[in-house]
Amino acid sequence: MVVLSQPVLDNFSTIKTCKFPTSSFYCGIPVIDLLNRDAKTRIIKACKEFGFFKLVNHGVPLEFITGLEAEATKFFNLSQMEKEKAGKANPFGYGNKRIGSNGDVGWVEYLLLNTNPDDIHQKAITIPGDAEKFWSLVNDYVSAVRNLACEVLEMIADGLKIEPRYALSRLVRDEKSDTFFRLNHYPPCPELQVLCDRNLIGFGEHTDPQIISVLRSNNTSGLQISLRDGTWVSVPPDQYSFFFNVGDSLQVMTNGRFSSVRHRVVADGVKSRVSMIYLGGPPLTEKISPLPSLMEQGEESLYKEFTWSEYKKSAYNTRLGDNRLAFFEKS
Ligand code: GA4
Numbered sequence: 001m002v003v004l005s006q007p008v009l010d011n012f013s014t015i016k017t018c019k020f021p022t023s024s025f026y027c028g029i030p031v032i033d034l035l036n037r038d039a040k041t042r043i044i045k046a047c048k049e050f051g052f053f054k055l056v057n058h059g060v061p062l063e064f065i066t067g068l069e070a071e072a073t074k075f076f077n078l079s080q081m082e083k084e085k086a087g088k089a090n091p092f093g094y095g096n097k098r099i100g101s102n103g104d105v106g107w108v109e110y111l112l113l114n115t116n117p118d119d120i121h122q123k124a125i126t127i128p129g130d131a132e133k134f135w136s137l138v139n140d141y142v143s144a145v146r147n148l149a150c151e152v153l154e155m156i157a158d159g160l161k162i163e164p165r166y167a168l169s170r171l172v173r174d175e176k177s178d179t180f181f182r183l184n185h186y187p188p189c190p191e192l193q194v195l196c197d198r199n200l201i202g203f204g205e206h207t208d209p210q211i212i213s214v215l216r217s218n219n220t221s222g223l224q225i226s227l228r229d230g231t232w233v234s235v236p237p238d239q240y241s242f243f244f245n246v247g248d249s250l251q252v253m254t255n256g257r258f259s260s261v262r263h264r265v266v267a268d269g270v271k272s273r274v275s276m277i278y279l280g281g282p283p284l285t286e287k288i289s290p291l292p293s294l295m296e297q298g299e300e301s302l303y304k305e306f307t308w309s310e311y312k313k314s315a316y317n318t319r320l321g322d323n324r325l326a327f328f329e330k331s
Contacts (some may be wrong), residue, residue, distance in 0.1 A: 010141075011105055014198040025221070026233030030240075033057050034151075037248065043152060044159040051246035051261030052225050054235075055152070060144045065216060065239075068094040068137045068183075071236065072274055074129065076109060076185040082128045092121045103239055107202045107267040108186050115142050115179040132320040142181055143277045145214050145242070146172060150242060153212060153280075160254065167255065171211060174278035178308060179210070181278040184265075185272065186222060192269035199266040202273070207260035208247040208313045209324060210281035215243040221272035226262040248325050249282065249311070253304050255290035260325075284309040303328050 017239045030046035030053040032039050046053035069220045075083065080096075089095035089112040096109040114122040117139065127134045152167035157165050172179055186202040202222055216239070217223065223235040223243070235243065265273070282288065286308045290301045306328055 011202045012107060013105075017311070024234055025236040027236075028233075029054055029225075029235055031056060034059065035209050039160045040155040043155055047156065047246050047258040049228070050225070051251075051259050052263070053244050054238065055148075055242045055244060057238070058148055060148055060242070062139045062240070064137070064144050068141045068276060069218060069274055071137050072111075072132050072183045072185070072276065075111065075127065075134070075183075076187075076274070079127060080112060083109070085128055086125050092119070093125050099320055100316065102317070102319050104204060106204055107189055107200050108184055110185065110264070111183040112185075112272075113138065113181045115146070115177070115181050115182055116175070125172035135143050138181065141276070142278060145216075146179070146280070148242065149212055149214050149280050150276060156250075159206065160257065162291050166212065167291055167293070168250070171282035171286060174283050176285075178281040178284050178312070180281065182275075182279065184275045184277070186220075186267050186274075187272050188272050189267045190269060192267065193316075195233045202265040203266040204320045205262050206263040207262050207321045207324070208245055208279055209249065209311060210247040210261075210279045211249045212247055212280045212282070213245040214278040215275055216241075216277075217243075217273060217275035220268055220271040222265045222268060222273045223275075224266060226265050227314065228259075232264075246277075249288050249308065249314075251325065252328070253287050255295065256298065257294075280307045281312075284312070300330075302330060304330055 002119050005176040015272055021290050030042065030050060032042045032046065032053050033056050035057045043053065054076050083094050087109070094111055099103050099106050116122065150173055153172065154165050157168050162331045164169070171177060179215055184203065189200055192200055205226065217237055219237050219239045221234060221237045224230055225235060232271035245263065246258045246260050251260045284307070287305065289303065289309055289310060311328070314327055
């Protein structure tokens with residue numbers, strides 16, 4: 001970690017990277033058109049090769065997206081005191097710079113929410129201003145993205161010849177599904193101008209523990225993914241599309257045919273980045289193991305048996321960048 005002379009940036013990590021990501025955007029990100037008849041095959045290929053893809057022609061109404069982005073921006077523009085009224089992100093609420101509870105920090109503030117509106121912790125969150133409007137936009141957005149995630153999970157099941165077709169989608173559709181929703185704001189960091197060839201970490205590298213994550217951001221860059229050879233590449237932002245990440249649980253359920261993607265976000269010196277992430281997880285009691293219909297004769301699971309609740313508990317005791325699945329791999 002490099003500690004900078006600017007006191008404001010003390011304790012934050014930087015990475016050596018290109019200061020002008022637009023000139024180094026990676027053009028190999030798989031783009032899947034949901035309306036294309038080869039979409040299913042392409043999704044499988046992208047999940048195997050990258051654990052990541054961009055989805056276009058997704059059918060989620062633009063007004064759901066722009067409406068929620070406007071509300072999120074309104075929230076993040078409030079004074080620090082007002083934002084803190086939402087309550088600490090423990091487990092759900094507002095967080096600033098601290099990520100998780102094991103000492104990770106990033107140049108980010110966020111609202112971490114549960115997608116179940118009846119969750120008691122969720123009910124304790126107070127959104128200043130027009131809270132009813134805020135929650136109604138969150139619910140519309142989350143329902144639309146959940147449907148999209150289920151459609152993609154069913155295409156994955158089909159493509160991998162998993163039976164029944166809803167073996168994966170039922171987990172995020174279940175009313176007890178442990179699915180999170182996260183609104184992130186990466187404020188511009190003017191102090192960055194003085195760091196000639198370094199970038200500030202907004203959200204450190206990690207894989208998502210869940211099954212599948214669906215990310216949408218405004219037009220500010222920052223998201224980077226690690227390719228299979230370990231090279232980090234910058235993802236060109238696209239406010240009209242969704243980016244799908246394979247999570248650790250899907251890696252296990254496919255017995256390693258897919259692997260979860262390591263990703264991170266770097267802060268910008270001038271522009272603010274707002275992202276919304278749907279983190280589709282199974283019910284707490286669900287067993288996470290390779291799906292029987294996918295296994296070839298004689299194929300053994302690469303992982304020990306565990307439930308989502310056990311994995312989650314273990315994950316929440318790790319640091320962001322740790323390889324959380326390593327504890328569950330058979331030796
Ligand atoms: C990464 C994916 C999701 O954003 C998240 C994160 C969670 C948190 O921010 O509280 C974790 C992180 C994430 C994995 C390891 C633990 C837990 C921070 C952290 C250090 C909400 C999630 O489910 O796992």
